[in-house]
Amino acid sequence: KNRVTAASLILQDVEALIQELTVTTASPELVSCLEPPVREPYREFLRPVADKLRRTLETLESALEDLHSPGSKPQLDCNALDPEDVYVDTQSLLSDLHLLHRSLTSTGLSSLADGLLTDLIRSLNAFGLTLAPLDIRQESTRHTEALDCITRYLGVGSYADWDEPTRLSWLQKQLGNKRPLVRRGEWETSDFFNAASSEVLETFDVIRAAGPGSLSAYVISQASTASDVMAVLLLQRDAGVKKELRVVPLFETLDDLRGAEAVMDELWRNAAYRGSIGNKQEIMVGYSDSAKDAGRLAASWAQYEVQASLAALAKKHGVELTFFHGKGGTVGRGGNPQTFEAILAHPPGTIEGRFRVTEQGEMITQNFGHASVAERTLDIYTAGLLSEKHTPRPGPDTDMARVMDRLGELSVEAYRKIVREDERFVPYFRSATPEPELSSLNIGSRPAKRKVGGGVESLRAIPWIFAWTQTRLNLPTWLGVGEAVSEVLDGPDGPELRRMYAEWGSFRTTIDLVEMVLAKSEPEIAKIYDDLLVSDPKARELGAEIRATHQETIAAILNLTGHESLGENNERLLRSMSVRNPYVDCLNVLQAEIMNRLREVAEDEERKKLLTDALMVSINGVAGGMKNTG
Numbered sequence: 030k031n032r033v034t035a036a037s038l039i040l041q042d043v044e045a046l047i048q049e050l051t052v053t054t055a056s057p058e059l060v061s062c063l064e065p066p067v068r069e070p071y072r073e074f075l076r077p078v079a080d081k082l083r084r085t086l087e088t089l090e091s092a093l094e095d096l097h098s099p100g101s102k103p104q105l106d107c108n109a110l111d112p113e114d115v116y117v118d119t120q121s122l123l124s125d126l127h128l129l130h131r132s133l134t135s136t137g138l139s140s141l142a143d144g145l146l147t148d149l150i151r152s153l154n155a156f157g158l159t160l161a162p163l164d165i166r167q168e169s170t171r172h173t174e175a176l177d178c179i180t181r182y183l184g185v186g187s188y189a190d191w192d193e194p195t196r197l198s199w200l201q202k203q204l205g206n207k208r209p210l211v212r213r214g215e216w217e218t219s220d221f222f223n224a225a226s227s228e229v230l231e232t233f234d235v236i237r238a239a240g241p242g243s244l245s246a247y248v249i250s251q252a253s254t255a256s257d258v259m260a261v262l263l264l265q266r267d268a269g270v271k272k273e274l275r276v277v278p279l280f281e282t283l284d285d286l287r288g289a290e291a292v293m294d295e296l297w298r299n300a301a302y303r304g305s306i307g308n309k310q311e312i313m314v315g316y317s318d319s320a321k322d323a324g325r326l327a328a329s330w331a332q333y334e335v336q337a338s339l340a341a342l343a344k345k346h347g348v349e350l351t352f353f354h355g356k357g358g359t360v361g362r363g364g365n366p367q368t369f370e371a372i373l374a375h376p377p378g379t380i381e382g383r384f385r386v387t388e389q390g391e392m393i394t395q396n397f398g399h400a401s402v403a404e405r406t407l408d409i410y411t412a413g414l415l416s417e418k419h420t421p422r423p424g425p426d427t428d429m430a431r432v433m434d435r436l437g438e439l440s441v442e443a444y445r446k447i448v449r450e451d452e453r454f455v456p457y458f459r460s461a462t463p464e465p466e467l468s469s470l471n472i473g474s475r476p477a478k479r480k481v482g483g484g485v486e487s488l489r490a491i492p493w494i495f496a497w498t499q500t501r502l503n504l505p506t507w508l509g510v511g512e513a514v515s516e517v518l519d520g521p522d523g524p525e526l527r528r529m530y531a532e533w534g535s536f537r538t539t540i541d542l543v544e545m546v547l548a549k550s551e552p553e554i555a556k557i558y559d560d561l562l563v564s565d566p567k568a569r570e571l572g573a574e575i576r577a578t579h580q581e582t583i584a585a586i587l588n589l590t591g592h593e594s595l596g597e598n599n600e601r602l603l604r605s606m607s608v609r610n611p612y613v614d615c616l617n618v619l620q621a622e623i624m625n626r627l628r629e630v631a632e633d634e635e636r637k638k639l640l641t642d643a644l645m646v647s648i649n650g651v652a653g654g655m656k657n658t659g
Contacts, residue, residue, distance in 0.1 A: 030093060031159045031160045031161065031243075032089050032158055032159055032240070032243070033086065033089045033090055033093055034160060035156065035157070035158050035159060035160045036082055036085050036086040036089060036116070036158065037086060039082060039122070039149070039152075039153070039158075040079060040082040040083065040086060042145065042148075042149045042152075043075055043078055043079045043082060043149070044079055045145060046071075046075055046129075046145055046146060046149070047071075047072050047075045047076065047079065049141070049144075049145060050069075050071035050072060050075070050129075050133075050141065050146075051069060051071075051072065052069075052071065052138060052141070053068060053069060053070070054136045054138070055067070055070035055071065055132045055136060056131065056132035056135045056136060058128065058131065058132065059071075059074060059128060059129070059131075059132040062074060062128070070132075071129060071132075071133075074125075074128075074129065075129075078122070078125055081114070081115060081116060082116065084114055084115050085115040085116045088105075088110070088115050089105070092105035105238065106238040107238060107239060107240030107241070107243075108237070108238060108271070110240075116158060117158075117240055117241065118158070118240070118241040118242065119153055119154075119157040119158050119241070119242055122153060122158070123150065123153055123154070126146065126149060126150050126153070127150070129142075129146060130142050130146055130147070130150065133146070157242040158240070158242060159240070159242045159243050162242055162243060162244055162245035163243065163244055163245065164244070164245050164246045164247070164248055164277075165232065165236065165244060165246070165247045165248065165274065166247075166248040166249075166250060166279075167229065167232065167247075167248075167249065167250065168249075168250040168251050169249050169250065169251045169252050169253065169254075169257040169260070170251065171225060171226075171228075171229050172229060172249070172257065172260045172261060172264065173188065173189055173257075173260065174189070174223075174225055174226050174229070175225075175226040175229040175230055175264065176188040176189075176260055176263075176264070177189040177226075178216070178221050178222045178223065178226040179210050179211055180199075181221055182211065182215075182219060182221035182222070183210065185199075193254055193255070193256055196254075196256040196259075196260075197255060197256050197259060197295075197299075200256060200259040200260060200262075200263050201259070201299065201301045203263055203267075204259075204262065204263055204266060204301045204305075205301070209267050209269070210267050211230070211267065213234060213268075213269075216230045216231075229264075230264075230268075233264050233265060233267075233268035233270070234268055236265065236268065236270050236274060237268045237269050237270045237271075241272065244274055245274065245275075246274055246275045246276075246277045246311060246353075247261050247265070247274040247275070247276050247277065248277045248279050248313055248353075249261055249276065249277065249278050249279055250279050250281065251279070251281060251282075251285070252278035252279055252280055252281075252285065252292070253280075253284075253285045253288060253292070254292060255292050255295040255296045255299070255302075257278065258276055258278050258292075258296055258302070259296070259299075259301075259302060261276045262276055262302065262305055273305070275306070275309070275311055276306075277311045277312065277313050277353060278292070278293075278312060278313065279313040279314075279315050279353075279355065280292075280312070280313070280314060280315060280335065281315030281317075281318035281319055281322075281355075282315075282318055282319055282322045282323075283319055283322050283323040283327065283328065283331055283441070285315075285319075286314070286315075286319055286328075286331040286332060286334075286335045287331060287335070289312070289335050289338075289339060290335065290338045290339060290342055293310075293312070293339060293342060293343075294342055294346075297310075297342070297343075297346040297348055298346075306348075308347060308348050308349060309348065309349045309351070310343065310348050310349070310350050310351070311350075311351045311352075311353055311385070312339060312350065312351075312352055312353065313352075313353040313354075313355050314332055314335065314336065314352060314353070314354055314355060315355050316328070316332060316354065316355055316356045317355065317356075317491070317494070319331060319332065320505060320506075321493050321494075321505065323437075323440075323441045323444060323445070324440050324441055324443075324444030324445075324505075324508055324509035324510070325440075325505065325506050325507070325508075325509075325510065325539075325543065326436060326437065326440040326441075326509060326510045326513060326539070326543075327436075327437040327438075327440045327441035327444070327509070329539050330433045330434075330436070330437045331437070333375075333376055333535060336352060336375065336376045336379045337376040337377075337378070337379065337424065339352075339379075340376070340378050340379045341378075351383050351384060351385065352375075352379060352380070352384050352385070353384070353385040353386070353387075354384060354385065354386040354387070355387050356386060356387055368406070368409045368410060368413060369409050369412060369413045369416070370538055371413075371538070372410070372413030372414065372416070372417050373413065373416060373417055373420065373422065373534060373538075374534060374535045374538040374539075375417070375535075376424060376535070377422045377423070377424050380414065380417050380418070381418070382414055382418055383414075384414075389491075395656070422534060423533075425529075425533055425535075425536075428525055429525070429528075429529050429533055429536070432517060432522050432525050432526055432529060433529075433536070435513075435517060435522065436513045436514070436517060436526075437513075439509075439512060439513035439516055439517070440509035440510055440512065440513035441509065442509075443508070443509040443512035443513065444508050444509030447508065447571075447575070448508070451571065453565075453567045453568050453570070453571040454571060456565055456567075456568045457563060457565075457568035457569075457571045457572055458496070460562050460563045460564070460565070460568060461500065461555070461558050461559050461562055461563050461568070461572060462496035462497060462499065462500050462558070463496055463499050463500075463620070463624055463644070463648065464492060464493075464496040466624065466627065466641075466644060467492045467495060467496060467648075468492065493505065495652075498651075498652070498655055499617075499620065499648060499651050499652070500554065500555045500558050500617070501549075501550055501551040501552075501554040501555055501613075501617060501651075501655070502550060502551075502552065502554075502555040502575070502576075502579070503546050503547075503549065503550045504575065506542075506543060506546040507543055507546060507547055507550075507579065507582050508575075508578070508582075510543050510582055510585070510586070511578065511581050511582025511583075511584070511585040511586070512578075512581075512582075512585075514526070514582075514585040514586065514588075514589055515581070515584075515585040515588075518585070518588060518589060526589065527589065530589055530590065540586065540589060540590065541590075541598075543582075543586060544586050544590060544592070544595055544596065545596065545599065545602060547579070547582065547583050547586060547595055548595035548596035548599075548602065548603070548606070549602075549606065549655065550579065551610075551614070551617075552576040552579050552580070554614060554617045554618075555572070555576065556572070556576065557617065557618060557621050558617075558621045558624075559572040559573075561621045561622065561624075561625045562621065562624060562625055562628070583595060609654045610654075612650075612654060613650070613651055613654035613655065616647050616650045616651050616654065617647075617651060619643075619647055620644065620647035620648070620651065623640055623643050623644050623647060624644065626640055627640040627641065627644060
């Protein structure tokens with residue numbers, strides 16, 4: 030669909046150029062491409078270009094129509110298209126336009142060359158024939174399952190049962206083998222392949238058939254070993270992908286972040302892998318799942334450490350490293366409304382003028398919904414990158430790193446004591462928040478859970494954060510922080526912790542973000558949800574304990590920052606909250622009552638639909654009022 034839109038827009042510009050370029054003077058290079066006699070060289074050159082674009086558009090529209098045909102599973106194989114008949118890659122069209130530009134400038138018509146023609150060339154360089162390339166993302170366990178089906182099908186054993194050295198040895202051997210492990214479509218006819226593994230192999234076949242520029246990177250969720258990365262490299266090669274997508278491991282949990290350096294060191298020492306990446310590597314850092322796993326404070330320190338250590342390791346191996354920051358809009362998912370400060374908070378030497386970052390949820394509209402706002406957002410990103418490159422930003426010294434290690438240990442212990450170890454927590458979470466309703470509503474780009482059933486660990490980060498944002502408690506962002514800060518402040522490292530807040534920008538940014546979220550939180554609103562929705566006395570008791578911990582966390586943060594009240598250094602936030610909160614408070618009260626009635630509805634489908642629609646309205650209203658919920 031993106032290709033259809035792009036072809037249509039480009040065709041409009043080419044037709045406009047045909048109307049504009051009526052001049053008769055052209056360079057010998059351009060004239061030599063045309064059949065004599067030549068009267069209007071630019072028009073005569075562009076008419077076949079427009080015809081080729083029309084054929085391209087017709088081919089794509091036909092494929093799109095087939096795609097929506099009932100019962101069919103068609104796929105446009107761009108490798109089978111004739112590049113002489115249709116435009117398949119951007120470069121062939123750009124070469125035609127550059128020829129026109131050279132001709133105009135060489136004949137003294139630079140003003141024409143630098144008008145609509147230059148705009149079109151710039152658009153093609155930025156957006157290509159696809160508008161925006163897409164990433165593929167899949168969990169490492171799905172690749173393991175697919176390769177296990179393949180090895181059992183080939184009769185060489187069970188890939189899933191092999192240890193890591195055996196897997197790596199087999200993967201490296203197969204990367205040098207030109208014969209495919211499984212032929213296209215064999216997974217559809219063999220009993221060795223289940224539905225999940227067939228879907229994975231079908232995805233790689235789609236990658237093979239996609240046109241140049243359609244796809245960008247292959248992100249591996251839950252990556253934890255070198256074989257997780259090598260597996261995707263092999264599956265691409267086995268599918269016959271001509272231009273392989275760059276393979277991007279995503280390190281998400283606290284343990285995966287801590288093990289990332291060892292994984293990448295093993296990969297960069299592997300000759301087969303190094304030969305495939307061209308000394309360039311992209312690594313995705315997971316902010317959402319690491320915070321859900323260990324709490325915001327421990328996760329942010331682990332993210333900081335892994336970026337610094339991987340940057341040093343890449344420099345050692347001579348690899349150009351780019352970090353892909355998997356952040357959301359909320360602070361609990363790594364977000365920071367102050368984009369400029371967020372860029373400067375990264376470890377020194379880890380950006381080097383380039384990085385990727387996700388924009389999700391209502392943050393897309395908020396930051397890019399209007400042309401002027403989008404331009405301002407990109408200005409801030411550019412300013413942040415330039416400032417990061419040229420502003421001295423010392424990292425933590427030995428004492429600071431030691432204190433951060435201690436803070437991380439204390440905060441993860443306090444966080445997991447409630448989220449993982451307290452048997453009251455899951456029943457409380459599911460009754461006091463709209464998490465069950467979010468799972469059934471069409472919200473988000475992916476299923477709410479990775480696995481059906483299970484506890485908090487099976488829940489994706491977006492509904493985990495979103496549910497707590499709706500009740501205004503914002504628990505994932507601050508839980509564990511107060512206990513850690515209080516214990517260190519009361520101990521011998523108290524002065525060092527205060528020095529860290531005063532002198533280390535990254536740490537100060539983290540604490541200020543926690544303070545901002547605490548200022549936006551309303552425990553009394555959360556109590557309304559408890560009173561209406563939580564029937565279990567033990568769960569209610571936990572809710573009261575959590576709200577008490579919230580107050581203790583406020584006291585700890587104020588003690589560290591020296592502020593008398595939350596947000597006193599953020600006048601804009603306080604002014605915005607004073608306007609928004611009265612409206613959002615009402616929406617929260619209504620939402621709690623709607624949830625209460627919805628959970629009591631049994632067979633009355635009409636009433637259930639009415640309440641569900643009302644709940645959706647309240648969810649959107651609270652999200653809009655709270656901001657940063659993506």
